[in-house]
Amino acid sequence: MDWINAIIQGALLGGLYAMFAAGLSLIFGVMRLVNIAHGDLIVLSAYVALTTSVGLGLNPLLALVIVVPVMAGFGYALQRLVLNRTMGDDLLPPLLVTFGLSIIIQNALLMGYSADPQKLQAGPIETASVNLGPITLGVMPVMVFAIAVAVIAGLQWMFYRTALGRAFRATSDRQDIAQLMGLNRAHVFGLAMALSLAVTAIAGVFLGIRTSFDPAAGASRLIFGFEAVIIGGLGNLWGTLWGGIILGVAQTLGAKINPGYQILAGHIVFLLILAVRPRGLFPRMDG
Amino acid sequence: MPDPIISIQGLDAHYGDFQALYGVDLAVEPGQVVAVIGANGAGKTTLMRSISGLLKNKADAIRWQGRPIGALRADQIAALGIALVPEGRLLFPSLSVEENLIIGGQLGRKGPWNLARIYQLFPILQERRNVPATALSGGQQQMVAIGRALMSNPELLMMDEISLGLAPVVIKSIYEALPDIVGEGLSAIVVEQDIAKALSVSSHVVCLQEGRVSLTGGSGELSRDEISKAYFGV
Ligand SMILES: Nc1ncnc2c1ncn2[C@@H]1O[C@H](COP(=O)(O)OP(=O)(O)OP(=O)(O)O)[C@@H](O)[C@H]1O
Ligand SMILES: [Mg+2]
Numbered sequence: 001m002d003w004i005n006a007i008i009q010g011a012l013l014g015g016l017y018a019m020f021a022a023g024l025s026l027i028f029g030v031m032r033l034v035n036i037a038h039g040d041l042i043v044l045s046a047y048v049a050l051t052t053s054v055g056l057g058l059n060p061l062l063a064l065v066i067v068v069p070v071m072a073g074f075g076y077a078l079q080r081l082v083l084n085r086t087m088g089d090d091l092l093p094p095l096l097v098t099f100g101l102s103i104i105i106q107n108a109l110l111m112g113y114s115a116d117p118q119k120l121q122a123g124p125i126e127t128a129s130v131n132l133g134p135i136t137l138g139v140m141p142v143m144v145f146a147i148a149v150a151v152i153a154g155l156q157w158m159f160y161r162t163a164l165g166r167a168f169r170a171t172s173d174r175q176d177i178a179q180l181m182g183l184n185r186a187h188v189f190g191l192a193m194a195l196s197l198a199v200t201a202i203a204g205v206f207l208g209i210r211t212s213f214d215p216a217a218g219a220s221r222l223i224f225g226f227e228a229v230i231i232g233g234l235g236n237l238w239g240t241l242w243g244g245i246i247l248g249v250a251q252t253l254g255a256k257i258n259p260g261y262q263i264l265a266g267h268i269v270f271l272l273i274l275a276v277r278p279r280g281l282f283p284r285m286d287g
Numbered sequence: 288m289p290d291p292i293i294s295i296q297g298l299d300a301h302y303g304d305f306q307a308l309y310g311v312d313l314a315v316e317p318g319q320v321v322a323v324i325g326a327n328g329a330g331k332t333t334l335m336r337s338i339s340g341l342l343k344n345k346a347d348a349i350r351w352q353g354r355p356i357g358a359l360r361a362d363q364i365a366a367l368g369i370a371l372v373p374e375g376r377l378l379f380p381s382l383s384v385e386e387n388l389i390i391g392g393q394l395g396r397k398g399p400w401n402l403a404r405i406y407q408l409f410p411i412l413q414e415r416r417n418v419p420a421t422a423l424s425g426g427q428q429q430m431v432a433i434g435r436a437l438m439s440n441p442e443l444l445m446m447d448e449i450s451l452g453l454a455p456v457v458i459k460s461i462y463e464a465l466p467d468i469v470g471e472g473l474s475a476i477v478v479e480q481d482i483a484k485a486l487s488v489s490s491h492v493v494c495l496q497e498g499r500v501s502l503t504g505g506s507g508e509l510s511r512d513e514i515s516k517a518y519f520g521v
Binding site: 169181 | 339340341360361362365366370371373377379380381382386389390391393394435439
């Protein structure tokens, strides 16, 4: 029963990883930008939530109403004012700039908040649980997983059913021809980054409720996000959810064997899948 | 003579250090079809890319209804009512046939063209509207590319070698649709390597040779000799 419990906890944790991954996947898909600062942006979101929830006396879950638009606006500005200047045929300049951004965010957080670990306090809901026979489910993990599914479903719908999604796919296919359709590439990229950071904001708030965080916590979140994207198959959003679940289950099973194996088990499963299926478990079918 | 809808004067174009166009002049009057001909590498596609804003130009090298537009971005050019059917079709592979057409109309310019009219012009596209655009045959893809450009209700339609790589019967059927298209009062620039085809659809011809205009004149007035001299440079 312990093992089944661990698998379920891992799967639920996978929802959080899928949200780390979805924002990463989105901007890579639309503009081939590998955002090294993604993990730090997740942590930045947690700090923005900390400041709003403490400053305004809000529950961090309610602070989402502020954190999501703030991060989305920041994403749009970041893309238009900084990253768009580096975009071109060469993948390297934007990669280096986001690497620099990662360092800037970490140091700014260190200056503003010190290196002490922080946590978002969401109140009694954090420890609430429901019993399903022998299995006990935390309300928070179930809620996070449900939100992750909703976020992925929402992104999927946006991508394949809306004008914005059509613009994203067209720009991803052929940037120059998309411009001939009257799409301003700089604006489309800005919207993609805004959406990416909106998802990141949600992920950051739930990360901060789940565990404590400090300014250096971004790197491992970036890795988890990357691993979920690659396991699931690049460009497949539902695959990304599966990637997150597999990573989460691997980590909790690893921790069950030996608490020190948690992270290692995730990396090993990632490498095994990469060795067997280099394009991920669910490579994109269409196009 | 009526004022030209678009006039190009002294247009240069470069790819890095390589100069592809030298002082090209061209004007299109409202309702006129101008053919641009020239051998491989003459600079026809470069001219189309310059006009559509994909290559940067000096602002006053290109004037649209008198207004300098050479320095605008491609999406701003499109919003003016200038549409390009690019060489090689270049459809969006992730989009269905219908989505390719819809995105062509996403600027929301008013005019006679909409999905229903495109399907009337090319009925086969309606049958296949939900398949990925690149799953179609070459000729059908070319119809999508033309439809996609028309969906923006352009005032100037530019078509770059729409017959390239297509079977003669397909070319014939596409060119048969042309009178319907320009009959709507729009102006057009048609790029063709096939001289006879170019002369038959246009009222005015511009011949490019190694990036320079080597000949211009009325489509009915130029002799074969003049054209082949301007075309091949012999
Ligand atoms: N992206 C590019 N980079 C460098 N040079 C280019 C590029 N595109 C075209 N050229 C060069 O510019 C010149 C004009 O090319 P362009 O494609 O405009 O010719 P074209 O008349 O359209 O030829 P074709 O009939 O083969 O389509 C050629 O010498 C070509 O090699
Ligand atoms: Mg060409």
